[in-house]
Amino acid sequence: MVNPLLLVEDLSVDFIVSGKKIEAVSNVNFQIEKGETVALVGESGSGKSVTALSIMQLLPYPSARHPNGSIIFNNQEVIGSSQGMMKNIRGNEISIIFQEPMTSLNPLHTIEKQINEVLFIHRGLTKDNAFSRTLELLELVGLADAKKRLDAYPHELSGGERQRVMIAMALANEPKLLIADEPTTALDVTIQAQILELLLDLQNKFDMSMLFITHDLGIVKKMAQKVCVMHKGKIVESGSISNIFDNPSHDYTKHLLSAEPSGQALRPKRGAKRILQARNIKVWFPIKEGLLKRTKDYLKAVDNISVEVREGQTVGVVGESGSGKTTLGLALLRLEKSEGSIEFNQQKISEIRTNKLRQLRREIQIVFQDPFGSLSPRMSVSQIIEEGLNIHKIASSSNEKTDLIVKAMEEVGLDPDSRYRFPHEFSGGQRQRIAIARAIVLKPKFIVLDEPTSALDRSVQAQIIDLLRNLQTKHGLGYLFISHDLKVIRAISDRVIVMRHGKIIENNTSSRIFENPEDPYTKSLLAAAFDLEVIKTNKI
Amino acid sequence: MNERNLKFMGRPISPLTERRLSNFRANKRGYWSLWIFVVLFIFTLFAEFISNDKPLLVSFEENFYYPIFQSYPETVFGGDFETETNYTDPYVIELIEKKGWIIWPLIPYSYDTAVIDLQSPAPSPPTTQNWLGTDDQARDVTARLIYGFRISVLFGFTLTILSSFIGIISGAIQGYFGGWIDLLFQRFIEIWSSLPTLFLLIILASVVEPTFWLLLGLMLLFSWMSLVGVVRAEFLRARNFDYVRAARALGMPNWQIMFRHVLPNAMVATLTFLPFITAGSITVLTSLDFLGFGLPPGSPSLGEMLKQGKENIQAPWLGFTAFLSIAIMLSLMIFIGEAIRDAYDPRKQIKEGL
Numbered sequence: 001m002v003n004p005l006l007l008v009e010d011l012s013v014d015f016i017v018s019g020k021k022i023e024a025v026s027n028v029n030f031q032i033e034k035g036e037t038v039a040l041v042g043e044s045g046s047g048k049s050v051t052a053l054s055i056m057q058l059l060p061y062p063s064a065r066h067p068n069g070s071i072i073f074n075n076q077e078v079i080g081s082s083q084g085m086m087k088n089i090r091g092n093e094i095s096i097i098f099q100e101p102m103t104s105l106n107p108l109h110t111i112e113k114q115i116n117e118v119l120f121i122h123r124g125l126t127k128d129n130a131f132s133r134t135l136e137l138l139e140l141v142g143l144a145d146a147k148k149r150l151d152a153y154p155h156e157l158s159g160g161e162r163q164r165v166m167i168a169m170a171l172a173n174e175p176k177l178l179i180a181d182e183p184t185t186a187l188d189v190t191i192q193a194q195i196l197e198l199l200l201d202l203q204n205k206f207d208m209s210m211l212f213i214t215h216d217l218g219i220v221k222k223m224a225q226k227v228c229v230m231h232k233g234k235i236v237e238s239g240s241i242s243n244i245f246d247n248p249s250h251d252y253t254k255h256l257l258s259a260e261p262s263g264q265a266l267r268p269k270r271g272a273k274r275i276l277q278a279r280n281i282k283v284w285f286p287i288k289e290g291l292l293k294r295t296k297d298y299l300k301a302v303d304n305i306s307v308e309v310r311e312g313q314t315v316g317v318v319g320e321s322g323s324g325k326t327t328l329g330l331a332l333l334r335l336e337k338s339e340g341s342i343e344f345n346q347q348k349i350s351e352i353r354t355n356k357l358r359q360l361r362r363e364i365q366i367v368f369q370d371p372f373g374s375l376s377p378r379m380s381v382s383q384i385i386e387e388g389l390n391i392h393k394i395a396s397s398s399n400e401k402t403d404l405i406v407k408a409m410e411e412v413g414l415d416p417d418s419r420y421r422f423p424h425e426f427s428g429g430q431r432q433r434i435a436i437a438r439a440i441v442l443k444p445k446f447i448v449l450d451e452p453t454s455a456l457d458r459s460v461q462a463q464i465i466d467l468l469r470n471l472q473t474k475h476g477l478g479y480l481f482i483s484h485d486l487k488v489i490r491a492i493s494d495r496v497i498v499m500r501h502g503k504i505i506e507n508n509t510s511s512r513i514f515e516n517p518e519d520p521y522t523k524s525l526l527a528a529a530f531d532l533e534v535i536k537t538n539k540i
Numbered sequence: 541m542n543e544r545n546l547k548f549m550g551r552p553i554s555p556l557t558e559r560r561l562s563n564f565r566a567n568k569r570g571y572w573s574l575w576i577f578v579v580l581f582i583f584t585l586f587a588e589f590i591s592n593d594k595p596l597l598v599s600f601e602e603n604f605y606y607p608i609f610q611s612y613p614e615t616v617f618g619g620d621f622e623t624e625t626n627y628t629d630p631y632v633i634e635l636i637e638k639k640g641w642i643i644w645p646l647i648p649y650s651y652d653t654a655v656i657d658l659q660s661p662a663p664s665p666p667t668t669q670n671w672l673g674t675d676d677q678a679r680d681v682t683a684r685l686i687y688g689f690r691i692s693v694l695f696g697f698t699l700t701i702l703s704s705f706i707g708i709i710s711g712a713i714q715g716y717f718g719g720w721i722d723l724l725f726q727r728f729i730e731i732w733s734s735l736p737t738l739f740l741l742i743i744l745a746s747v748v749e750p751t752f753w754l755l756l757g758l759m760l761l762f763s764w765m766s767l768v769g770v771v772r773a774e775f776l777r778a779r780n781f782d783y784v785r786a787a788r789a790l791g792m793p794n795w796q797i798m799f800r801h802v803l804p805n806a807m808v809a810t811l812t813f814l815p816f817i818t819a820g821s822i823t824v825l826t827s828l829d830f831l832g833f834g835l836p837p838g839s840p841s842l843g844e845m846l847k848q849g850k851e852n853i854q855a856p857w858l859g860f861t862a863f864l865s866i867a868i869m870l871s872l873m874i875f876i877g878e879a880i881r882d883a884y885d886p887r888k889q890i891k892e893g894l
Contacts, residue, residue: 330785333789335785335788335789357791358791358793359791360791361789361790361791362791364789365789365790366785366786366789368782368785368786369782370782373781373782373783374782374783374785374786375783375786376783376800376801376804378804387787387790387792387800388790388791391790391791391792391793391796392791435786438786438790442790
């Protein structure tokens with residue numbers, strides 16, 4: 001019998017943090033055959049990345065330990081092997097692509113230099129040979145204008161292009177095994193589809209094995225032959241794609257599979273009041289040049305956009321990064337200077353004075369994307385929620401205040417007894433609930449939700465969407481829901497606006513957009529998001 | 541999750557603060573330096589009760605007198621003059637002890653008392669009476685050291701607090717509002733900070749008679765800039781944080797956002813700097829005193845003692861006392877500063893574990 005390329009047996013990883021032992025991975029078994037793709041699936045903190053890094057022996061030893069287990073790569077034991085041998089394996093026989101293409105390339109070196117480095121170290125190529133090989137690699141990964149881009153620095157490339165460069169680096173020595181650690185999580189959906197296609201293509205070409213780490217089951221279905229589902233450091237279920245997806249046996253797998261945000265968006269009542277109406281909103285950032293800083297041109301972040309939100313209605317705003325969705329949200333809240341008219345509750349707020357606006361702030365709220373950044377780490381939950389009450393002098397006595405805080409926390413599904421704790425003691429989903437509680441304690445009429453689910457795991461996303469929908473039914477809130485995630489948008493929005501480069505591409509009811517998209521850009525977005533397929537569109 | 545309630549001096553604290561406190565304690569040298577410094581400081585704060593030429597308590601004809609708090613004319617004790625009693629006068633002592641008793645402080649001299657019954661001409665070497673000897677005007681060095689230490693530390697603290705206050709406010713305004721305000725202020729600071737501080741202080745101090753508060757004011761003119769840079773950077777960074785934006789969306793006024801949300805971030809950098817700024821202020825005061833442009837003549841100061849040490853090489857106890865006390869005081873400040881820096885270092889934990 002031929003041995004598998006990679007055999008992981010009974011692998012455990014412990015971390016020693018300030019004297020305490022934390023078990024990150026325990027007794028994991030899996031194997032990868034030649035030319036096969038195995039996916040490790042799980043939510044954040046489930047030990048996927050730690051498993052992958054232990055194959056490369058890149059964990060922070062000695063505070064990380066392997067109490068038991070073995071990793072056999074190409075008939076060689078990896079755990080405890082010499083540095084010299086690991087150097088030969090790393091980057092040569094096993095390569096890795098990381099999640100964040102921004103930080104995994106050195107910003108001070110040209111991409112040519114970075115790819116050359118790999119070739120110098122492992123192949124001992126001369127400079128001329130390396131140059132031609134680098135060019136070949138960049139063409140292989142489909143970097144447009146590869147020859148001209150050799151001297152480019154990482155910041156001159158887009159996220160997708162950077163990830164292509166990373167892949168080129170990883171493939172430079174034609175590794176036998178490629179570890180892809182969430183390679184597309186930081187990318188837009190259309191780019192994600194392109195990168196996945198490229199990886200599949202390259203795998204066929206080189207007959208590589210791949211260990212694909214992701215939290216997205218859609219990607220798993222497209223990329224892998226076998227899946228291992230990880231939960232709290234253990235593999236709870238593994239098997240072929242068809243087995244896992246059609247007959248999941250473990251509860252956690254079932255939970256993951258059903259975690260897609262689902263449900264129907266709420267329709268506003270007939271004749272519901274219009275709470276927000278914005279016409280021809282423009283946010284132009286001047287680009288200044290020359291000695292006198294004269295304005296040469298404008299960066300049109302939001303260009304002539306009109307939005308209307310009714311009581312109890314959710315308007316979704318979709319677009320890729322840089323399309324101006326967040327700027328639009330900030331402009332509607334008057335947190336960003338804009339032109340155009342904004343009416344809130346039949347009251348024109350685009351021109352009113354700051355003092356008056358401050359009173360209105362009570363009724364217009366915002367929830368941000370990053371639940372770690374949007375809560376002050378120095379305040380307890382109770383203080384965070386209380387802040388708005390103090391500013392608007394809502395409760396007179398401190399008892400009344402406490403009642404309101406407790407009620408808000410109950411409404412978002414948090415235990416009111418935990419109100420004296422600090423934000424870092426809560427999980428991502430709980431923190432987002434705190435942020436929502438901070439907004440709704442003021443009883444607003446309209447909330448801008450700026451990617452409120454993007455930093456969360458799928459199953460938590462579904463819970464937050466349910467929560468938002470319940471609050472909407474109960475209080476008749478109007479939402480402007482900004483997201484790049486079409487699945488989430490579909491689950492909550494009644495109307496959808498598709499944005500690109502600051503302009504509206506399509507504005508229609510949710511069902512029309514998802515079933516009958518008119519614009520080719522919308523079509524390609526949908527294909528990339530739901531089927532992970534690439535549809536070539538002409539750039540607008 | 542951490543369920544226990546963390547408390548420090550009776551107040552609930554966040555686990556972050558708890559970690560910082562334990563980091564601070566982990567730096568043994570700094571931790572002990574803080575205790576030593578606090579003890580010395582409190583000790584010298586009560587200098588009048590430890591070292592004074594007035595008795596703590598006088599019992600005279602069944603009545604109690606408190607000369608430190610109240611001044612009594614000599615006639616009260618049966619003397620001849622209507623002026624305040626000079627308790628060092630052997631004649632007065634004799635008068636009182638005839639009909640009562642006197643309790644003296646530990647050191648029966650104040651910083652400006654001329655010791656009268658010296659065995660050898662001033663400056664006299666250490667004896668059991670004058671533990672560190674006397675200076676060239678026959679004043680007890682121990683007493684001057686205690687008062688000098690107090691005035692140096694108080695001066696350092698006051699200057700540090702005032703200059704941090706101004707520095708934080710101006711840094712906060714520049715960082716938070718940015719734009720033109722920032723640009724103009726920065727240019728102004730560049731010009732202002734390029735003025736030769738020491739020369740200006742010397743010139744100004746020779747024009748007007750320097751007092752404690754005048755010197756403080758003069759030095760404040762130039763020392764408030766030390767914190768502007770860090771505070772400004774911290775505010776520039778924090779004004780775009782999501783929680784600051786969230787506060788703005790809640791309708792919070794600007795000054796309140798600055799105070800509640802951004803300032804705590806800047807405090808980390810500020811607190812780390814404080815002991816070093818204090819040490820710096822003390823050094824400047826000492827050097828001005830040494831040059832003779834500092835506190836008014838006769839006031840107890842370590843710089844003046846150093847000067848005496850220089851002028852009276854034959855009396856090494858002067859130089860040694862002044863040098864050692866300054867060196868120890870500054871070292872204590874620096875050690876405390878190091879411990880505070882450790883406490884706020886987020887990477888400190890990683891070194892131990894992970």
